[in-house]
Amino acid sequence: MSDPRDIHRTPAVKGGDIRRGWLLFDAEGKVLGRLASAIAHRLRGKHKAGFCPYLDCGDYVVVVNAEKVRVTGKKEEDKIYRRHSGYPGGLSERSLRQVRERHPERILQSAVRGMLPKGPLGRAMFGKLKVYAGGVHPHEAQRPEPQKT
Numbered sequence: 001m002s003d004p005r006d007i008h009r010t011p012a013v014k015g016g017d018i019r020r021g022w023l024l025f026d027a028e029g030k031v032l033g034r035l036a037s038a039i040a041h042r043l044r045g046k047h048k049a050g051f052c053p054y055l056d057c058g059d060y061v062v063v064v065n066a067e068k069v070r071v072t073g074k075k076e077e078d079k080i081y082r083r084h085s086g087y088p089g090g091l092s093e094r095s096l097r098q099v100r101e102r103h104p105e106r107i108l109q110s111a112v113r114g115m116l117p118k119g120p121l122g123r124a125m126f127g128k129l130k131v132y133a134g135g136v137h138p139h140e141a142q143r144p145e146p147q148k149t
Helices: 004-008 032-044 096-102 105-115 120-126
Strands: 022-026 060-064 080-084 091-095 129-131
Touching (some): 032 120, 080 096, 096 105, 105 129
Parallel strands (some): 060 129
């Protein structure tokens, strides 16, 4: 006979029970931070009833038109992306405008990466993010569902 307390327990999600969907976001005209927050929410899987903070239960996310993402205020000139080579004097700085000219998809990737958990779990979630500068993507076979943000 089962324990009578079991009727009030939520069953735990196991790795094999996770069903991943494909979502399509269009970044054209969307504000960077708000869009990144919605994407990180879907990558983590927090929109699902069976969300588990220690499992990667999120969906795959495809983002198109990343070059047309919008920023507010003076961030186009004032926001700085920094990286370091590891050598003395190896600090490299680029403004958002410079990053947009060379690699526009990195703007959105950087914003989303900062909103995900740190460590192996966050890296696994980030691997399900596909960002493209233009309006076309190679994931038509997966039939991603268009999302409204």
